[in-house]
Amino acid sequence: MDGAAPEAQRPRRSRPVRVADEIKQWVVERDLKKGDKLPNESAMIAQFGVSKGTVREALRILEAQGLIATKTGPGGGSIVGEVTVERARALLGNYFYFQDLSVADLYQMRKALEPELAASLAGRLTEDQLSELEDLAKRFDHAARDIEEEKQQHVASLAFHARLADFAENKLLGFVIGFMARILTDLTVYRGLYDPPNAELWRKGRELQLRLIEALRAGDAEKARDTIASHMRIAEAFMQEQEAHLARRFMDD
Amino acid sequence: MDGAAPEAQRPRRSRPVRVADEIKQWVVERDLKKGDKLPNESAMIAQFGVSKGTVREALRILEAQGLIATKTGPGGGSIVGEVTVERARALLGNYFYFQDLSVADLYQMRKALEPELAASLAGRLTEDQLSELEDLAKRFDHAARDIEEEKQQHVASLAFHARLADFAENKLLGFVIGFMARILTDLTVYRGLYDPPNAELWRKGRELQLRLIEALRAGDAEKARDTIASHMRIAEAFMQEQEAHLARRFMDD
DNA sequence: GCCTTGAATTTATCGGCATAAATAGTGTGC
DNA sequence: GCACACTATTTATGCCGATAAATTCAAGGC
Numbered sequence: 388m389d390g391a392a393p394e395a396q397r398p399r400r401s402r403p404v405r406v407a408d409e410i411k412q413w414v415v416e417r418d419l420k421k422g423d424k425l426p427n428e429s430a431m432i433a434q435f436g437v438s439k440g441t442v443r444e445a446l447r448i449l450e451a452q453g454l455i456a457t458k459t460g461p462g463g464g465s466i467v468g469e470v471t472v473e474r475a476r477a478l479l480g481n482y483f484y485f486q487d488l489s490v491a492d493l494y495q496m497r498k499a500l501e502p503e504l505a506a507s508l509a510g511r512l513t514e515d516q517l518s519e520l521e522d523l524a525k526r527f528d529h530a531a532r533d534i535e536e537e538k539q540q541h542v543a544s545l546a547f548h549a550r551l552a553d554f555a556e557n558k559l560l561g562f563v564i565g566f567m568a569r570i571l572t573d574l575t576v577y578r579g580l581y582d583p584p585n586a587e588l589w590r591k592g593r594e595l596q597l598r599l600i601e602a603l604r605a606g607d608a609e610k611a612r613d614t615i616a617s618h619m620r621i622a623e624a625f626m627q628e629q630e631a632h633l634a635r636r637f638m639d640d
Numbered sequence: 641m642d643g644a645a646p647e648a649q650r651p652r653r654s655r656p657v658r659v660a661d662e663i664k665q666w667v668v669e670r671d672l673k674k675g676d677k678l679p680n681e682s683a684m685i686a687q688f689g690v691s692k693g694t695v696r697e698a699l700r701i702l703e704a705q706g707l708i709a710t711k712t713g714p715g716g717g718s719i720v721g722e723v724t725v726e727r728a729r730a731l732l733g734n735y736f737y738f739q740d741l742s743v744a745d746l747y748q749m750r751k752a753l754e755p756e757l758a759a760s761l762a763g764r765l766t767e768d769q770l771s772e773l774e775d776l777a778k779r780f781d782h783a784a785r786d787i788e789e790e791k792q793q794h795v796a797s798l799a800f801h802a803r804l805a806d807f808a809e810n811k812l813l814g815f816v817i818g819f820m821a822r823i824l825t826d827l828t829v830y831r832g833l834y835d836p837p838n839a840e841l842w843r844k845g846r847e848l849q850l851r852l853i854e855a856l857r858a859g860d861a862e863k864a865r866d867t868i869a870s871h872m873r874i875a876e877a878f879m880q881e882q883e884a885h886l887a888r889r890f891m892d893d
Numbered sequence: 894g895c896c897t898t899g900a901a902t903t904t905a906t907c908g909g910c911a912t913a914a915a916t917a918g919t920g921t922g923c
Numbered sequence: 924g925c926a927c928a929c930t931a932t933t934t935a936t937g938c939c940g941a942t943a944a945a946t947t948c949a950a951g952g953c
Binding site: 654656690692693697712 | 939
């Protein structure tokens with residue numbers, strides 16, 4: 388087969404990068420978990436036979452990827468740190484910064500995935516989770532009176548979907564939906580909404596969110612799926628007139 | 641509203657991180673594209689009023705995220721570099737290293753997304769792209785004789801889907817499908833396949849790939865969608881007996 | 894013309910020094 | 924005995940200057 392690594396493809400990897408990879412491998416081999424300590428700077432200097440600056444650059448690389456965190460002081464040093472969902476979103480956002488995603492692209496995905504999420508959550512949420520969703524859905528009990536209020540309502544609606552995504556047992560499904568909610572939130576906050584507030588669409592969307600919660604509580608997967616599918620069509624109508632392409636900005640993490 | 645940043649939440653950000661953020665902002669403000677040059681080390685030292693070591697750590701952070709590349713020599717220095725899809729996959733893979741994804745999770749996603757991809761590609765591929773897919777689908781014209789050959793066939797089948805994902809106009813859809821193909825490929829290569837070769841499932845799967853290409857060529861979106869939906873059920877059957885949870889390893893980039 | 898050699902430029906790596914932050918331990922006052 | 928402040932220690936953080944390595948470009952030799 389082709390297990391042989393095509394080393395020629397990697398023209399030259401810098402020492403910090405190589406050290407970072409060795410540390411990663413070290414973590415995997417020992418199956419270290421979040422919070423487990425790594426050797427301190429001077430130990431790594433000795434271990435890898437490189438200078439302090441090189442070790443520190445390697446640690447920065449891993450830190451940038453969210454794999455470690457460092458603290459000063461006694462008992463300090465570097466520890467393994469799970470990549471947070473925020474950081475993963477930000478790093479993936481860097482990729483799509485260059486990719487020219489459109490609102491239509493996002494809704495093609497949402498229409499395929501959010502019904503799936505809703506169906507898989509039916510009957511599986513605690514009463515606490517359900518009432519938290521209800522609070523989010525009821526956050527605005529009146530139609531938007533101006534463009535600013537419509538923005539806030541839109542962000543709140545997206546927060547509802549993001550929270551739903553947090554509850555997903557399928558972590559990939561949850562991540563992708565949460566990522567899209569984050570992109571759309573940024574889009575809503577940082578770019579203008581040009582539609583005049585549309586009270587009827589808003590009322591319908593809110594009603595569907597509440598009906599979704601009802602279906603989730605009842606454990607009715609098919610009703611949940613259908614309801615959120617309708618909701619996606621409403622949400623898409625909200626966004627349809629927006630600028631086709633997303634803001635070029637980097638996400639915070 | 642709430643544009644005010646909750647600075648208290650960020651206990652303390654190191655100087656290299658702050659410098660890296662400033663550089664990112666600098667790139668966004670000037671709308672720099674891939675290949676555009678950044679100031680060299682000494683200029684940044686003067687610009688940000690920090691030492692060389694700090695600047696170098698900042699550059700490593702950006703390099704780790706795939707945002708820049710640096711070269712030595714005259715005309716060298718740092719340039720803006722689009723985040724490659726490989727790096728984005730690797731960085732996202734770091735997140736899922738900690739998340740305990742199951743094969744069932746991946747197939748829930750694949751069943752929702754791959755039919756969507758197939759439908760949206762119907763009638764939109766060039767003859768070159770179609771024949772490349774045909775080559776991939778025909779790569780093995782006989783049933784697997786042993787477990788090793790079945791592995792190879794499985795990897796080839798995943799390469800077919802990955803290539804299809806590359807052709808997607810919806811970059812997010814393409815990325816997610818390609819990411820899953822990558823995970824499943826790793827899983828196939830690095831972990832054992834415990835099923836005995838199943839000639840009938842294989843024959844059926846290959847036939848569906850060829851029928852999919854036919855539908856794509858004919859521009860028949862619904863046939864493409866249905867065909868790949870069937871194919872997903874076949875592929876899932878291949879994987880169903882595998883270990884429930886994915887290998888804990890970091891991806892290369 | 895073409896190849897080799899060498900100078901110039903820029904990052905890469907190193908090691909040492911001083912600073913800042915966080916913790917643990919010590920002692921003091923009550 | 925207990926709480927509080929202070930000190931000492933540990934560890935990363937940041938800075939600097941020197942040297943190495945890689946790359947480009949041009950000059951010189953053939």
